[in-house]
Amino acid sequence: MKILTPSYFVDYEMIDSGNYKKLERFGNFILSRPEPQAVWDPQLFDKEWNSRLHAEFVRDKANPEKGIWSLKDSMKEQWFVAYKFNNLNLRFRLGLSSFKHVGLFPEQAPNWNYIYEKVSQMETAKPKVLNLFAYTGGASIAARAAGAEVVHVDSVKQVISWARENMEASELTDVRWVVEDALKFVKREVKRGNKYNGIILDPPAYGRGPDGERWIIEEHLNEILKLCAELLDPKEHFYILNLYAIGFSAVIVETLIHRIYGDVKNLEIGELVVEDSFRKKLPLSIYGRFSNV
Incomplete structure (x- = not known):
């Protein structure tokens, strides 16, 4: 791990x-x-x-x-903050919300690096990346900065507007914004036969779609992961699953990935952690990711 x-x-x-x-x-x-x-x-x-x-x-x-x-x-x-890693240069507009959030999860920075590197290494001329439960778009703009065609899906219109601000602040364009329930969108993409070179999922423990659809992670996670398996391009791909739900463990993520995707290449399982200035480590999410690039 x-x-x-x-x-x-x-x-x-x-x-x-x-x-x-x-x-x-x-x-x-x-x-x-x-x-x-x-x-x-x-x-x-x-x-x-x-x-x-x-x-x-x-x-x-x-x-x-x-x-x-x-x-x-x-x-x-x-206010704005900047993030730089090698050739990846991002800017984020932050704000004070009534839910304690500021529009950014800094522990996700290692995933932004991973996304940028994987897209940059692909031989596909214009890799397609799907970001589900995409919030204010750190992963989306990292993929776009590397040249991917990005579909950003979130159920909250105001959050989509915030993500657009971050894209523009990072001097990027042409992300496709989709205000929709993630599970409903994925089902429709499967029917259409679409494929993506990168899939990113960052689902909440509980949420609602724009038309009142209920998302409960214990009930729907396995279903959406199986559908995403049908969307992942077998030739060239990367995949990230990130979970904040307390009660889930990295072992659950590992088991889900093996059960649905089989023996994938370059599988990483672990935790995203922030260490304070006194070296106390605070675990904030668990993740699983793999790539054949």
């Missing part, structure tokens, strides 16, 4: 973690956000932690899934 961290992300660092929170720097701003897996003690005392803050997310007691941001006067509600 491999442990991957965002080693080249100059505009991001996790300063400290603990007491179910994390202290992070995104560009010039330092944020405190809830983190249920930071079960240890923080290194910094409360006074020092709070003195560094530009913004802190405070959960709503009536609805713990939402909350409000407490801001200092110097804090902006929107």
Whole structure:
């Protein structure tokens, strides 16, 4: 099992973690956000932690899934950060959401590198890449930066607009945006006989499509993975499955991939982890990926 961290992300660092929170720097701003897996003690005392803050997310007691941001006067509600790795140059517009998110999952940077490298190595003239549950598009724009034809699927129109901003900020064009339930879209693509050289899935534990379709990961993950197997081009491909759902393990990802795709080449299974400045490692997602490139 491999442990991957965002080693080249100059505009991001996790300063400290603990007491179910994390202290992070995104560009010039330092944020405190809830983190249920930071079960240890923080290194910094409360006074020092709070003195560094530009913004802190405070959960709503009536609805713990939402909350409000407490801001200092110097804090902006929107700002940009950059990510550079070899020839990959991306820019992201960040913002403070009512769900504690800022529009970016920095631990995904190793997957952006992987996508860019795999697309760049392909002999196919214009590789086709499908990004499902694509959120604000870090994976999509990494694939597009390498020259892929990208289909970006998400069920939330506002999130698609955010992803478009990130594409434009990265000086890229021509991603195909699809506002639709991912499972419904994949079923239709299978019927059409379409094939993709790259497939990326980053499904939530629970969600809803634009027409009220329910996504429950325990009920639908196996189905969508089997459908994606029919979409993956056998000649030249890469594949990434990333899961944030607490309760799933890397062993589940490995078993699913072997059961559906067989003995694939260059399979990697592991965790995406961010290490704070005091060397405490915070696991944030599990992944499985493979490629015949």
